[in-house]
Amino acid sequence: MTLTETTYWVVGATFAVYILIAIRSRAGTTQEFYVAGKGIHPVANGMATAADWMSAASFISMAGLIGLSYNGYGGSVFLMGWTGGYVLLAMLIAPYLRKYGKFTVPEFIGDRYYSDTARVVAVICLIICSVTYVIGQMKGIGVAFSRFLETDYETGLFSGMVIVFFYAVLGGMKGITYTQIAQFCVLIFAYTVPAIFISLQLTGQPIPQLGLGSTLADGTYLLQKLDQTLLDLGFQEYTTSVRGSTLNMAAFTASLMIGTAGLPHVIIRFFTVPTVSAARTSAGWALVFIAILYTTAPAVAAMARLNIMQTLQPEPNQHLAIEERPEWFRNWERTGLLGIDDKNGDGRIQYSADPDTNELVTLDNDILVLANPEIAQLPHWVVALVAAGGLAAALSTAAGLLLAISSAISHDLLKRTFMPHISERQELMASRVAMAGAVLGAGYLGLNPPGFAAGTVALAFGLAASSLFPALFLGIFSKRVTREGAILGMLAGLGVTLAYVFQHKGIMFIPGTGFLGDMPPNWFLGIEPNAFGVVGALVNFAVTLAVTYMTAPPPAAVQQLVEEIRVPVSLEPR
């Protein structure tokens, strides 16, 4: 069987499983559609959350971001940021929102801040962060199809849409939860198998996490070798190269952490477990399942980087002849992810940090994960598995985001704001229509990605951190914070973050409209736009508190609500 045939079989088998699950888990009530009937076991929900959380970017791009763009240590911001947020979720957000016990994040904000305006502002924040995020997933689906199954991008995107449409419209949160569990199994298997092989080949240690700290065949430590090789080529040392400054690293990490704890599609996963204490343990399990990938990624990053450099330069000052480059190298050149330019015309590839003499002119971040099995000369089925894993990661995250978007529309906008008199059956119908609309809309944006899709990380995490997290946190931990404070705080946090991102990256990310230039000297305290969410969050906190103490306290019923969500059981006088 050829590689493409094998890939068709493996991907086809996983898709068959997803469809089977969809047929078996139809939602019959709004409670099932929005929160899977609140009956999901905490470990199962942990697995679904992990799949929900780990997107095409985590699966395909993160190791490359760490290993190439951020040159090792600098990439730690993603590792700590995208896991540390779960501690905040487990302690500060998830248990109380589970006790609140309704369906959506804007619903809580609307009730806690006794205001339809607050609810609508929250819906707007939710839609902006979820839509930018979902475009990235749609693109990931199209790209994975076109690379591995040799279809065109459109066909790939369309196939992905059909699958998501099927289980998300039929089953809502219930269908999504069970498919996400299956998708987690596929993606984690697909990620760890090549990592184990590559670790064995380099260090003889089957566990990649330990392999990263082990010795190579020649007795030197892998990381030491990597540091030395990079220094020789003119790069910074792998284990110490800081991204920007220490302050920038800290701000970046904190923004991703706070953003994680404020992203609605993650928070609503914790509405599906039966109890408050289950919400806490479920966050722990989610992090266990996420950590399997997140502690493997830095090992893949370092090992694949070393492998590539050793392929190009087997001995010091001995460069790979262009004629002798391996098969996988030629394959990935055709996709445009790798590119060489023999600048000095000696028929060999010189790789270096100096852009004037570097002849490996294109080295895409995604290559580290995508080409890994081929570089390590693993069998076809492992390569096919990576394709299925990337698709599982993209589909599961897309479905979670689409549910967050559609429930905000059908529940928060229709049922709670504009058409409060519709019946449960009508609302269920509306939620299916909203879901169908969201899938089609996301597909359209995947086909015609707008300029702002490039800024996914900056927007989604920046906005979740600067608008939603402070409103949720203060809504739980303060009885005094008022409607006016929260609304103005959200808008201020949102405004500051958007203004900062746009002034450096272009208005709506259109190149050339950035009025301060995307250059480090123009950054506020040296903080890059992707790391600005934490500053937005601080502005939000300051504005909310200042306005709160200028306005009248919330009504007694709202203070009562806060008292109630803080304790796991109902404490009514008996």
Add this chain to the structure above:
Amino acid sequence: MQPEELEALRETYWRENRRWMLILGTVWFLVSLGCGVLWVEPLNDFQLGGFKLGFWFAQQGAIYVFIILIFVYARLMARLEKRLSLEELGE
């Protein structure tokens, strides 16, 4: 129970909860932004197998501690709820 007793129960639960959050939150801050970012250079002078210690915290250690923190918090809260008879029956 009388309303005053319920009020006292609420107070106790919330005070203890905040205390654990503060303690565990401090550890959370120290291992990630502390060991992984602010003090990474001095920690890198120490070696953990083939890892520089600061680098290890930033790329693996912090994540392991995060997991432990969540389960410790869940356990402490379960114990507190049992002590105050605030356990849920499930739905």
